[in-house]
Amino acid sequence: MEAVERAFRILACFDEGELTLTLAELARRTGFYKSTILRLCVSLERYGYIVRQPDGRYRLGATVWRLGARYRQNFTAADLIRPELRRLAETIGETASFYVRDGDSRVCLYRHEPDRAIRHHIVEGARMPLTAGAASHLLLAWTEEDPRYREIRRVGHAISLGERDSDIAAIAVPVFSPDGNLRGALAISGLITRFDDARRETVLVALKESAERIGRQKTAS
Structure with a gap:
């Protein structure tokens, strides 16, 4: 278990x-000895999780x-959501994203x-804590x-201003299926300087x- x-x-x-x-970067981030990392990477390479490049650097494997891709197949709404993300990004001029909960992330x-x-x-696939x-x-x-979240449910949206990153603001609304189940969170995010009161209202309406x-x-x- 420890090796896993x-x-x-x-x-x-x-x-x-x-x-x-x-x-060296892997050793710094994990706190492991380089010899330990090399030993584990042999197995990770064997099963395609990591690739060692000719220059000695490591990257994720196929x-x-x-x-x-298998994980995303569990969510069947991609054909519905992607066009809306494109529409939002092009109309609002900010990044549009769709998030789902996975445990504590x-x-x-x-x-x-x-x-x-x-x-x-x-990055699609990025995992962030629910904090x-x-x-x-x-x-x-x-x-x-x-x-603590009753007000969010009442108004139907959430706004964050510089919480994860002091330069970034975001607004999110829930996305439900026709039967009323939560599909995930639809969000717009961008530089906090571009999210004044009037702009936030425009973004919220579009979302x-x-x-x-x-x-x-x-x-x-």
Whole structure:
């Protein structure tokens, strides 16, 4: 079990944005000896979870992509959600994302980024703790019986201003299936300087319209 947990910690190092990492960077992030990492990476390479490049740097292997694709197959609403994310990103000019809860984390299942130089960049598949951010508060409000989230359920949205990142603001609304079950959180995020009161109201209206359109449609069987 200890070896398995250490291997998972090595894989988790790639969740911080970089596509490749050196042995020294892996050692720094995990706290493991380099010899331990090398030994574990042999097994991870054998099963396709990690690839060692000719320059000695490590990157995730195809097995991780395959498992991620299998994970997404559990969610059948992609054809409904992606067009709305594209519409939001192009209309609002900010990053549009769709999150689902996975245990004590939220996962960015889908996202669409605007065509502008300065934007909030999010990687599909990114996992974040449910401790901060509009999408986190929104998901907790509809999956936990907690008095702290009653106001979010009442107004039907959550707003965060500089919680996870002091430069980023976000607004999230719930997305339901036609039978009333929560599908996830639809969110818009971008530079906090672009989210004044008037802008937040515009974003909120667009988000709720998108969520309603998604909610009226059934997924393909």
